[in-house]
Amino acid sequence: xxxxxxxxxxxxxxxxxxxxxYEKAGLLPPPSRVSKRRVYDxxxxxxxxxxxxxxxxxxxxxxxxTFLSGYPVTTTPAERWRMLASKKLTELDEQMERLTQxxxxxxxxxxxxxMRVEDCEERxxxxxxxx
Amino acid sequence: xxxxxxxxxxxxxxxxxxxxxYEKAGLLPPPSRVSKRRVYDxxxxxxxxxxxxxxxxxxxxxxxxTFLSGYPVTTTPAERWRMLASKKLTELDEQMERLTQxxxxxxxxxxxxxMRVEDCEERxxxxxxxx
DNA sequence: GTACGAGTTGAAGTGCGATTCAAGTCAAGC
DNA sequence: GCTTGACTTGAATCGCACTTCAACTCGTAC
Numbered sequence: 001x002x003x004x005x006x007x008x009x010x011x012x013x014x015x016x017x018x019x020x021x022y023e024k025a026g027l028l029p030p031p032s033r034v035s036k037r038r039v040y041d042x043x044x045x046x047x048x049x050x051x052x053x054x055x056x057x058x059x060x061x062x063x064x065x066t067f068l069s070g071y072p073v074t075t076t077p078a079e080r081w082r083m084l085a086s087k088k089l090t091e092l093d094e095q096m097e098r099l100t101q102x103x104x105x106x107x108x109x110x111x112x113x114x115m116r117v118e119d120c121e122e123r124x125x126x127x128x129x130x131x
Numbered sequence: 132x133x134x135x136x137x138x139x140x141x142x143x144x145x146x147x148x149x150x151x152x153y154e155k156a157g158l159l160p161p162p163s164r165v166s167k168r169r170v171y172d173x174x175x176x177x178x179x180x181x182x183x184x185x186x187x188x189x190x191x192x193x194x195x196x197t198f199l200s201g202y203p204v205t206t207t208p209a210e211r212w213r214m215l216a217s218k219k220l221t222e223l224d225e226q227m228e229r230l231t232q233x234x235x236x237x238x239x240x241x242x243x244x245x246m247r248v249e250d251c252e253e254r255x256x257x258x259x260x261x262x
Numbered sequence: 263g264t265a266c267g268a269g270t271t272g273a274a275g276t277g278c279g280a281t282t283c284a285a286g287t288c289a290a291g292c
Numbered sequence: 293g294c295t296t297g298a299c300t301t302g303a304a305t306c307g308c309a310c311t312t313c314a315a316c317t318c319g320t321a322c
Contacts (some may be wrong), residue, residue, distance in 0.1 A: 099188050106220050
């Protein structure tokens, strides 16, 4: 029933070293052992999925740890977790905004015949210009 | 009329070392010198703005260089530049998708009373679940 | 009993995007 | 002419997220 690290890695599309790294970093709980080898419950795949989503979305490993555990040491448990989530939501919004701007620049550059991005700058909306 | 590196850094909200680094990396053209010191045209601020947008949006320094110059060595000039822009647009869309998912998880976790993210997983839409 | 494959460890290495440091240069003010 | 402060350089260091390595331990198959 249990999965060895190689199988978990294969299913999650990760390397075994990454999994050990996540464990050491506190992202994954230390699994049970059978003759020293890690044996995982398949539920770990759900956790890994969230970890990867968080990392891909720009959380650091440390943040992801807090995010997952929800129980940082200082202040009240749930409150601080809510603070992190809230702070990260703001950051995500800012990042989305940057991506949107970048996309707009990229799209504009398809429209115009300029060979260099900066040649397009004068066509930009005033908000994107520098004085 | 010209700006020294300290002033450019101040106005751009960067460190002077970052500016020198960008120059060495080919993101910024080597400015003219007055007694060995870099003297910038204020137009450089526009370029820096685009550089920062690109970097913040997830371009690497190398990609940003190609993106700005539009003239990589291999293949035809404009074409390859269009390819990079196109590829990056796709990546941006993927990243936006991840951020959106993450936001949704974050928002959901505000809705429910779970202390740990994983406790919310069973409430997730099927697309976000693991088999 | 030995060879094999998968797993174990801690320590060191990697690539990126900078920052920090030491030692020196230069123009201006006193 | 000496101090001050902004600048110069190359080299070293940093933090992050892993990867790689060397030396070792298992269980299974032959």
